[in-house]
Amino acid sequence: KAGVTQTPRYLIKTRGQQVTLSCSPISGHRSVSWYQQTPGQGLQFLFEYFSETQRNKGNFPGRFSGRQFSNSRSEMNVSTLELGDSALYLCASSLGSTFNEQFFGPGTRLTVL
Amino acid sequence: TQLLEQSPQFLSIQEGENLTVYCNSSSVFSSLQWYRQEPGEGPVLLVTVVTGGEVKKLKRLTFQFGDARKDSSLHITAAQPGDTGLYLCAGGDGNKLVFGAGTILRVKS
Numbered sequence: 001k002a003g004v005t006q007t008p009r010y011l012i013k014t015r016g017q018q019v020t021l022s023c024s025p026i027s028g029h030r031s032v033s034w035y036q037q038t039p040g041q042g043l044q045f046l047f048e049y050f051s052e053t054q055r056n057k058g059n060f061p062g063r064f065s066g067r068q069f070s071n072s073r074s075e076m077n078v079s080t081l082e083l084g085d086s087a088l089y090l091c092a093s094s095l096g097s098t099f100n101e102q103f104f105g106p107g108t109r110l111t112v113l
Numbered sequence: 114t115q116l117l118e119q120s121p122q123f124l125s126i127q128e129g130e131n132l133t134v135y136c137n138s139s140s141v142f143s144s145l146q147w148y149r150q151e152p153g154e155g156p157v158l159l160v161t162v163v164t165g166g167e168v169k170k171l172k173r174l175t176f177q178f179g180d181a182r183k184d185s186s187l188h189i190t191a192a193q194p195g196d197t198g199l200y201l202c203a204g205g206d207g208n209k210l211v212f213g214a215g216t217i218l219r220v221k222s
Binding site: 033042043092101103107 | 144148153154155156157158161201210211212213214215
């Protein structure tokens with residue numbers, strides 16, 4: 001069974017630009033969650049999508065948004081990039097069951113210059 | 114806001130030693146998961162515990178969930194260099210995970 005895939009793996013952008021990251025979950029998984037990982041803040045929850053609907057949202061500004069398609073693939077978008085947005089962005093998929101066993105992709109390393 | 118505190122933050126030991134990593138919270142979690150992450154990669158799920166008092170073993174790794182479902186521990190017996198990595202605990206909070214800051218483990222040969 002293929003794991004969670006994320007594209008691209010690495011990305012370099014400049015301040016003010018916008019970026020779109022993509023995530024393909026494990027086949028059969030309907031929930032996709034996004035996390036931001038930085039050395040200072042650790043892993044922080046961004047949002048979760050289930051059946052094309054945002055089901056949960058973390059404490060990030062509105063510049064961070066996402067969506068999920070009918071095949072469960074998900075994208076997240078960050079607009080007006082800031083230097084502090086440099087991070088490893090991780091996507092995790094799960095069946096969407098109550099105790100939420102999540103499986104992570106390799107991440108997208110975003111560097112904002 | 115639910116928080117998970119992990120200790121210690123860093124651990125550097127010799128091959129063959131035993132170690133324990135702790136994960137504590139003042140909140141109750143519906144489940145608790147342990148992950149291991151290597152540089153440049155995503156976290157890999159090691160185990161999920163859901164029942165208070167539950168103990169799970171995975172080869173040389175033993176995971177325990179506290180009776181009150183507020184804390185957990187990971188014990189590694191006879192650590193090997195291949196155990197080196199970042200160990201993260203994560204508590205289930207509805208449909209999202211709350212992560213501890215992680216424990217960086219280095220096992221020297």
